[in-house]
Amino acid sequence: MKLWGLVFLSTAILSLFTVSTHAAEALHRIQWTKSEVESLRGLWIGSIAKTPADKTNGVADNARAARFGHRLFFDTRLSSDGQVACATCHLPALAFTDGRKLARGVGTSGRNTMTIIGAAYSPWLFWDGRKDSLWSQALGPMESVVEHGGDRVQYAHLVSKDAQYRAEYESLFGPLPDLSNAIRFPSSAGPVDDDLRRAAWENMAPRDRTSISTIFANLGKAIAAYERLLAPSSSQFDHYVKAILTKDAVLAKSIMSRDEEAGLRLFIGPGRCIQCHNSPLMTNNSFHNIGLADPEHPPPDKGRLIGVKQVLRDEFNCRSRHSDDQSASCRELDFIKISDPHFDRGFKTPTLRNVSKTAPYMHDGRFSTLGTALRHYNKAPRQPVGQTELTPLDFNKKELSQLEKFLRTLSSAPDVEPFWLEPPEN
Numbered sequence: 001m002k003l004w005g006l007v008f009l010s011t012a013i014l015s016l017f018t019v020s021t022h023a024a025e026a027l028h029r030i031q032w033t034k035s036e037v038e039s040l041r042g043l044w045i046g047s048i049a050k051t052p053a054d055k056t057n058g059v060a061d062n063a064r065a066a067r068f069g070h071r072l073f074f075d076t077r078l079s080s081d082g083q084v085a086c087a088t089c090h091l092p093a094l095a096f097t098d099g100r101k102l103a104r105g106v107g108t109s110g111r112n113t114m115t116i117i118g119a120a121y122s123p124w125l126f127w128d129g130r131k132d133s134l135w136s137q138a139l140g141p142m143e144s145v146v147e148h149g150g151d152r153v154q155y156a157h158l159v160s161k162d163a164q165y166r167a168e169y170e171s172l173f174g175p176l177p178d179l180s181n182a183i184r185f186p187s188s189a190g191p192v193d194d195d196l197r198r199a200a201w202e203n204m205a206p207r208d209r210t211s212i213s214t215i216f217a218n219l220g221k222a223i224a225a226y227e228r229l230l231a232p233s234s235s236q237f238d239h240y241v242k243a244i245l246t247k248d249a250v251l252a253k254s255i256m257s258r259d260e261e262a263g264l265r266l267f268i269g270p271g272r273c274i275q276c277h278n279s280p281l282m283t284n285n286s287f288h289n290i291g292l293a294d295p296e297h298p299p300p301d302k303g304r305l306i307g308v309k310q311v312l313r314d315e316f317n318c319r320s321r322h323s324d325d326q327s328a329s330c331r332e333l334d335f336i337k338i339s340d341p342h343f344d345r346g347f348k349t350p351t352l353r354n355v356s357k358t359a360p361y362m363h364d365g366r367f368s369t370l371g372t373a374l375r376h377y378n379k380a381p382r383q384p385v386g387q388t389e390l391t392p393l394d395f396n397k398k399e400l401s402q403l404e405k406f407l408r409t410l411s412s413a414p415d416v417e418p419f420w421l422e423p424p425e426n
């Protein structure tokens with residue numbers, strides 16, 4: 001008996017000792033200064049604000065509109081060849097990107113597909129910010145000759161002829177106009193990059209053009225209501241920060257490895273990443289030139305330099321007749337920064353949430369892996385045109401791999417019922 005007691009006691013002491021060394025190691029590993037803890041809190045999902053209201057979209061937070069938008073998002077009839085939907089390029093399984101260098105719809109786009117998760121937080125949409133709302137953004141790909149390839153009159157006919165769409169549309173936006181007169185409303189017309197359809201559009205009466213454009217804008221508003229649901233949820237990184245904020249060092253250690261944690265230190269410290277990738281979405285929603293101009297492969301993509309002009313004259317911007325809040329001041333447009341030395345070849349800082357799923361990287365998809373993207377930051381080559389904002393990091397191989405491991409902790413599916421991430425059932 002005595003012997004057993006002794007054995008029991010010593011095992012207990014031993015395990016107590018192991019627990020306390022674990023705790024000691026955890027405490028040793030997780031020492032963040034006060035200001036570092038504040039940086040972590042700033043990036044934490046727990047600090048995210050409510051989805052910003054969009055008064056220009058009267059159905060932004062309407063559940064029926066989101067259901068209608070969900071259908072539209074997956075509907076390949078919204079294209080010139082019946083093959084392309086938003087979901088062709090924005091695949092839920094790839095954090096709403098497509099895994100391609102350059103997006104492919106009915107043709108090939110000049111840019112890489114962006115994620116939609118968290119896009120409702122962004123004041124400017126697209127890599128160059130040429131749209132100022134989610135709903136006006138959605139109209140772009142629908143009339144792009146390399147993406148959906150269709151046009152607004154075609155889409156209006158689709159909604160008018162499909163009984164379910166008609167009912168859903170009318171319950172949200174009121175009665176559809178009668179589009180049955182084929183002379184007034186040809187089967188295909190719109191201000192698209194196609195001579196025939198553009199001429200047909202210009203031949204239409206201004207009033208008829210306005211009623212078609214209103215239907216078109218409303219489709220964008222329903223799609224935006226759906227996209228607004230796609231907010232990010234807690235990732236491995238967020239669980240870690242929560243443990244740090246509640247001072248649970250042992251839990252924190254069980255959530256992130258030593259390397260992931262070291263990578264996080266580089267991210268908020270010597271890597272200077274949070275200069276641009278800050279806030280819970282890890283973007284400052286601003287435009288920067290990070291030295292990616294490629295004079296070998298024209299035509300040059302001037303990014304924000306052009307985007308700023310396009311958004312100001314966009315027919316669907318916040319100041320347009322299609323906004324649902326005519327009294328709203330358009331703060332973003334009113335205070336838009338027109339020029340900045342970094343706008344030439346400057347692009348929007350993308351969110352880094354889900355970055356392990358959104359390869360290839362950058363506006364032109366030039367880096368096929370995270371590792372190669374990070375090597376760019378490490379070298380920060382001189383920019384042949386424009387002006388880069390980066391300076392070399394000179395991290396060693398191990399540090400680069402730690403940074404990459406940290407970036408891989410940022411994945412999490414949107415915080416919605418799973419059916420929103422699949423094509424609608426009916």
Ligand code: HEC
Pocket residue numbers: 073084085086087088089090103104105106109111112113114115116119122124125126127128134137138139141142146147148223227
């Ligand atoms: C052919 C592929 C393709 C299709 C189809 C497509 N997109 Fe995109 N999407 C892209 C590309 C490429 C970009 C970036 C384009 C750019 O910057 O010029 C983008 C950008 C976006 C953005 C901007 C995200 C941000 O943070 O700025 C949103 C939102 C979006 N798409 C939603 C949609 C919706 C809604 C549809 C359907 C109406 C759609 N897309 C159809 C490829 C596509």
Ligand code: HEC
Pocket residue numbers: 267271272273274275276277287288289290292346347348349350351352355358360361362363364370373377389390403
């Ligand atoms: C000066 C602002 C700035 C800083 C600092 C910065 N970034 Fe970026 N980041 C950007 C911009 C802008 C882009 C998009 C550039 C483009 O496509 O032309 C980008 C793109 C990326 C991408 C590609 C994401 C995608 O979806 O394509 C990754 C990964 C990334 N940054 C990680 C980092 C890391 C890690 C650091 C710190 C070592 C960092 N960034 C520092 C502004 C910055």
